[in-house]
């Protein structure tokens with residue numbers, strides 16, 4: 001049995017990773033380290049209760065991190081502050097968790113000579129022009145726009161430096177926008193689904209012409225497993241599934257799937273510094289490591305996600321008013 005330490009395993013992508021691993025990779029024994037911010041819930045781990053160990057704690061707590069890292073084989077580091085809008089109103093938690101937290105993990109894997117896989121985002125590369133054929137590759141220069149993406153960029157650079165200077169055995173992946181079950185309703189797709197379920201209109205920032213490259217969370221996580229198993233130490237892999245769509249098209253698809261008129265949405269204040277377009281070229285991962293996405297039908301994946309929010313109102317309803325009141329104050 002290989003022991004995995006999964007940071008941020010009670011949040012959206014981390015918890016889906018844990019569920020996926022328990023189901024598909026029984027050779028792994030899992031410990032989750034998560035301090036349960038507003039974005040993490042211990043009950044997200046209920047479906048794998050008894051099969052996974054949960055530790056409530058902060059990734060900046062060096063003593064705790066050291067003791068957990070000493071007792072594992074591989075660290076998969078998902079924990080982060082992850083929402084751009086929050087980073088615009090209060091950047092500090094992003095600096096603290098994404099930079100100091102990643103530093104703390106790096107020092108622990110260095111001390112105990114453990115393998116690390118660092119989860120990051122395509123936002124570190126900045127944005128692309130809408131309509132241009134260009135896509136991000138592993139060679140695109142870093143050019144982050146927001147406090148969120150700049151702290152993720154900084155965390156990637158720390159990992160690269162620890163590989164080069166200290167010989168830490170790490171890989172990095174930069175993935176595009178994920179969708180699927182358990183995503184916090186502050187994020188674009190679940191916010192709009194739960195708006196419709198609550199009798200409210202979906203809200204598009206600005207023109208709604210910005211493009212995101214959508215990938216189902218299980219495809220992200222299958223790629224992470226391929227990198228843990230076959231990735232070359234020190235390398236970066238971009239993860240994406242050719243899912244570029246503009247925000248307006250996504251909202252219209254949500255409305256159509258939920259049997260509402262497709263123009264039943266409203267435009268709200270734009271995000272300051274809003275990135276125009278993300279697009280990923282994942283050829284390296286596909287050709288060198290043989291990974292392929294499974295969820296290539298966005299409408300089908302979205303319909304499954306809508307069904308999950310319909311069936312799990314208990315999961316999102318308690319925080320809906322709080323999230324919407326916060327957006328309202330920002331004119332969004």
Ligand code: NAD
Pocket residue numbers: 007008009010011012013014033034035036037038039040041057058059060077078079080081082083097101119120121122152174175176177178179184
């Ligand atoms: P999330 O906000 O849903 O979950 C983050 C989790 O980390 C939560 O459970 C939270 O409690 C935990 N956490 C936060 N600070 C912590 C701390 N100091 N100590 C311990 N735990 C802490 O985020 P997500 O969307 O699941 O993103 C996970 C990772 O994937 C992040 O590193 C993010 O940058 C990256 N990523 C996300 C996307 C996306 O579309 N959501 C795309 C690419 C990369």
Ligand code: TDX
Pocket residue numbers: 082083084085120121122123176177178186187188189191203204205206208210211212247271
């Ligand atoms: O209500 C909304 N209306 C809207 O038009 C919200 C919440 C968002 N948007 C727009 C902004 C973006 O163009 O939708 C797009 C997606 O927004 P988010 O869900 O906030 O995602 P984004 O900012 O693109 O970042 C996401 O992908 C990369 C994740 O939150 C990051 O963690 C990840 O790194």
